[in-house]
Amino acid sequence: MANRKGQQTPTQSHILPYRRSLGTKAAALYNTSGRKAQEWQKRMLKDMMACTQGKGLWVHTKFGFSVPRRNGKNEVLLIREMYGLAELGEHILHTAHRTTTTHAAWERLYDRLEKLEGVEIVSSYRAYGKEHIELSNGGKIEFRTRTSKGGLGEGFDLLVIDEAQEYQDDQESALKYVVTDSKNPQTIFIGTPPTPVSSGTVFTKFRTDVLAGTKENAGWAEWSVEHETDPHDREAWYRTNPSLGTVLQERAVADEIGSDKVDFNIQRLGLWIRYNQKSAITPDEWRQLREMVLPELQGGMFVGVKYGHDGEYVSLSIAIKTTDARIFVESIDCRPVRAGNGWIIDFIRAAGPAVRKVVVDGANGQSLLATEMKDAKIKSPELPSVKQIIVANASFEQGLYSGRICHMGQPALEQAATNSEKRAIGSNGGFGYRSIKEGVEISLLDSVILAYAAANEARDVPVKQRISY
Numbered sequence: 001m002a003n004r005k006g007q008q009t010p011t012q013s014h015i016l017p018y019r020r021s022l023g024t025k026a027a028a029l030y031n032t033s034g035r036k037a038q039e040w041q042k043r044m045l046k047d048m049m050a051c052t053q054g055k056g057l058w059v060h061t062k063f064g065f066s067v068p069r070r071n072g073k074n075e076v077l078l079i080r081e082m083y084g085l086a087e088l089g090e091h092i093l094h095t096a097h098r099t100t101t102t103h104a105a106w107e108r109l110y111d112r113l114e115k116l117e118g119v120e121i122v123s124s125y126r127a128y129g130k131e132h133i134e135l136s137n138g139g140k141i142e143f144r145t146r147t148s149k150g151g152l153g154e155g156f157d158l159l160v161i162d163e164a165q166e167y168q169d170d171q172e173s174a175l176k177y178v179v180t181d182s183k184n185p186q187t188i189f190i191g192t193p194p195t196p197v198s199s200g201t202v203f204t205k206f207r208t209d210v211l212a213g214t215k216e217n218a219g220w221a222e223w224s225v226e227h228e229t230d231p232h233d234r235e236a237w238y239r240t241n242p243s244l245g246t247v248l249q250e251r252a253v254a255d256e257i258g259s260d261k262v263d264f265n266i267q268r269l270g271l272w273i274r275y276n277q278k279s280a281i282t283p284d285e286w287r288q289l290r291e292m293v294l295p296e297l298q299g300g301m302f303v304g305v306k307y308g309h310d311g312e313y314v315s316l317s318i319a320i321k322t323t324d325a326r327i328f329v330e331s332i333d334c335r336p337v338r339a340g341n342g343w344i345i346d347f348i349r350a351a352g353p354a355v356r357k358v359v360v361d362g363a364n365g366q367s368l369l370a371t372e373m374k375d376a377k378i379k380s381p382e383l384p385s386v387k388q389i390i391v392a393n394a395s396f397e398q399g400l401y402s403g404r405i406c407h408m409g410q411p412a413l414e415q416a417a418t419n420s421e422k423r424a425i426g427s428n429g430g431f432g433y434r435s436i437k438e439g440v441e442i443s444l445l446d447s448v449i450l451a452y453a454a455a456n457e458a459r460d461v462p463v464k465q466r467i468s469y
Contacts, residue, residue: 006223006237006244006414008040009272013221014210018050018059026083033082033115040242041076047219048080048188057184060219064206065166065190069271071243071251077160077190079110081419085139086119092141092155093178097166099128099367099375102143105162108133109141146171157182163204164191169309169426170386172202173363193224193272195263199424201434208274224270228350231257231264240269279436283418285400291408296323299460300356304450305344305369305381305388306364308443309434311337314365315443316344317413319451327399327455329448331413334441341369345376356458362443382454390430392453399452 023045027037037045050059067073084090096102106126110133113119120136131143146167156178161167167189179185191203210220223240230236237253238244244253249401256268265319299321307314315334332347347427348355356382358373368382373381384392399405407413419437422429433449435442 002258004238004245006040006242006246006248007239008038008043008242009269010065011223011225012211013188013219014213015047015048015219015221016020016059016217016469018052018302020053020056021046021050022083022087023049025087026079029083029086029116030079030094030112032117033112035075035112037079038072038243039077041072041079044076044221045079047221047329048076048238049083050219050268055174055220058186059217061217062187062189062206062215063219064203064210065221066190066192066272067206067269068241069192070248071241072247073106073225074108074162077162077188078105078112080188081109081141081160082112082116084158085113085133085135086116086137087158089139091136091139091155092142092158093156093161093175094143094160094162095146095175096143096162101163101316102145103128103131106143107426109133112177124319138455147174155181157165159185159187161187161189161203161406164383165194165198166191167202169201170363193266193270195266197424199426201423202340204272212242218405222270222272224272227267227405228262228265228271228273229269231268232264233263236269250343279418280422280433281417282399283414286414286417287409289400289403289407291328291406294327294408295328295406296320297328298304298323299458300349301354302451302454302458303348303351303355304359304447304452305358305360305361305362305366305370305452306443306447306450307337307361307365308441309364311339313441313443314344314362315441315447316347316424317444317447317451318362319448320459321455321460326404327452328406329452330407331410331448332446334412334444341365341372344369345372345378348373348378349376355379357382357454359454361389361446361450386426386430386452390425390434392449393425393430394451395456399456404456405452412441413444413448415440416442417448420445446463 005150026045027042030037048063081092084092094105122136123134125132134140159179189203207220209215210218225236225240241248297320302319304317313334314337319329319330359380360369361384370381419435419440420433421436423433423434425432433442433445
């Protein structure tokens with residue numbers, strides 16, 4: 001069919017009500033640079049840049065969108081950044097998973113800004129990893145690759161999360177505060193549905209929450225199929241690729257079809273799919289490690305404390321070596337973070353010299369607990385690095401498969417362990433666990449892992465000690 005275009009409206013979206021938007025002005029500014037925004041891009045900008053009457057605050061302080069590859073979603077972002085710099089004088093932080101991505105974004109934006117009349121670039125730097133552009137009106141943008149360590153400063157008005165499918169929880173903890181001081185902050189997530197090798201978790205959760213209507217001041221738009229679809233279904237092509245027939249052609253899409261049907265569905269048709277729905281630890285595997293009678297324990301107690309990713313709960317578990325060279329694990333409790341750390345301090349103090357090490361993980365509370373332990377004159381805990389967490393999870397998995405772990409069949413711990421899936425940590429194949437079932441608190445399992453790893457790497461004490469708790 002001649003001149004046919006892909007669907008210009010999202011297949012699924014959640015947009016808050018608004019009466020005013022700067023999106024039309026942004027598209028008009030872009031059009032003066034020698035290019036013309038497509039209809040779907042203009043609509044996207046209108047929703048993204050909706051603002052309130054009077055004060056002109058962003059209706060969506062957070063906005064995410066997902067479009068299959070090569071449709072021009074980065075151009076939408078470019079238009080938003082152009083207007084923010086040239087007309088609003090915003091300070092912008094553009095982040096991505098890869099350095100090559102941030103550099104390409106810098107090149108695209110610089111090229112467009114140079115073609116705008118009345119816009120003066122007073123400073124620019126193109127070195128990989130340190131790119132920036134500054135305009136005479138004070139507008140400034142910096143381009144950086146993401147890390148979990150922060151160090152990117154604060155004082156930005158707009159935070160861009162490019163390649164959002166790779167955006168991880170620890171990175172969000174480091175970045176989400178950079179726009180806190182802005183009088184009119186906005187965060188934009190842009191990406192594609194995650195693949196089996198994607199490391200991010202934030203993008204998926206953000207999408208789920210916004211579409212469910214549980215995320216305040218947030219908007220979402222996507223082009224996608226609901227279910228796995230025949231790659232040769234051309235109607236699906238046009239439904240999920242808004243630029244098909246303009247910058248993207250049928251022939252190019254047809255050439256992408258290969259043996260991996262799922263990959264085509266994700267990359268070209270925008271399919272959102274959950275992986276590893278089968279628990280990483282099966283009920284049979286876990287129950288094979290159960291003891292009906294408490295084994296004979298020796299050598300001291302190792303305590304693991306884990307603050308959950310959502311900041312709602314904290315769990316405490318223990319690990320103790322047995323006389324037959326195994327490690328016994330048990331969860332002590334899981335309580336709301338708002339209840340404070342008093343119960344954790346009380347447990348550690350009551351256990352006294354039996355406690356050989358306390359390991360605490362979780363940015364939501366580890367530093368506070370460490371301070372409270374110091375005030376209580378309790379030996380300082382170990383605060384593990386990401387690398388150490390990766391090693392701990394690998395050690396725990398080996399313990400599972402080797403039969404070195406044993407437990408007493410606690411129902412809550414079994415529920416956490418047998419409703420878990422692996423999640424990528426770091427960039428070298430490391431993994432952790434997350435829940436695959438709503439309402440299951442994975443911090444229970446994580447605290448056990450911390451305790452087990454500490455016990456596993458500890459040297460045996462020369463004198464046998466019987467432990468009770």
